[in-house]
Amino acid sequence: xxxxxxxxxxxxxxxxxxxxxxxxxxxxxxxxxxxxxxxxxxxxxxxxxxxxxxxxxxxxxxxxxxxxxxxxxxxxxxxxxxxxxxxxxxxxxxxxxxxxxxxxxxxxxxxxxxxxxxxxxxxxxxxxxxx
Numbered sequence: 001x002x003x004x005x006x007x008x009x010x011x012x013x014x015x016x017x018x019x020x021x022x023x024x025x026x027x028x029x030x031x032x033x034x035x036x037x038x039x040x041x042x043x044x045x046x047x048x049x050x051x052x053x054x055x056x057x058x059x060x061x062x063x064x065x066x067x068x069x070x071x072x073x074x075x076x077x078x079x080x081x082x083x084x085x086x087x088x089x090x091x092x093x094x095x096x097x098x099x100x101x102x103x104x105x106x107x108x109x110x111x112x113x114x115x116x117x118x119x120x121x122x123x124x125x126x127x128x129x130x131x
Contacts, residue, residue, distance in 0.1 A: 025053055026083060027051070027052045027053070028052075029078050029079050029081055030050060030075055030077060030078075031076040031077060031078050032047065034076045035047055035050070035073070035074065035076065036073070036108075037049070037063060037071060037072070038071070038073075038074075038110065038111065039065055039066045039067075039070060039071050039072060040065070040066060041064045041066045042063075042064065045063040046063045046071070046073060049062055049063035050073075056087060056089070057089070057130050059089075068111075070111070071097075072109065072111060072114070074107075074108060086100075086122075087127065088124055089127050089128065089129070089130045090127065090128075091126070091128070092126045093126075096124070096127075098123065098124055099121060099122065100124055101118045101120075101121050101122075102119050102120040102121070102122070103118050104119050
């Protein structure tokens with residue numbers, strides 16, 4: 001619920017910080033119709049793995065890799081997005097990724113494109129809770 005603040009004779013409505021972050025969540029700008037996950041063991045599970053903030057701890061929606069060691073997500077957005085953080089949850093075992101590579105503006109990227117110069121690399125630690 002927005003906060004109401006009196007200023008002079010005027011009332012100003014402000015969003016709480018948690019509402020502000022939800023309103024500007026990059027998830028809302030994902031083009032879910034065009035999203036792709038390559039090398040997923042169960043077709044369509046990549047779509048389930050990307051979740052809005054209020055569902056981020058739902059462990060029943062996840063993606064697993066198929067035979068290869070890597071997953072590749074093509075995540076098209078409907079507008080400009082500036083990522084400030086990402087949460088990758090997983091089990092505390094060999095299935096949790098140790099690294100994530102970010103490539104931007106490569107439509108329909110395939111594993112053949114991973115030899116290109118990447119934009120950013122993240123080292124990942126197992127995260128069981130999403131915190």
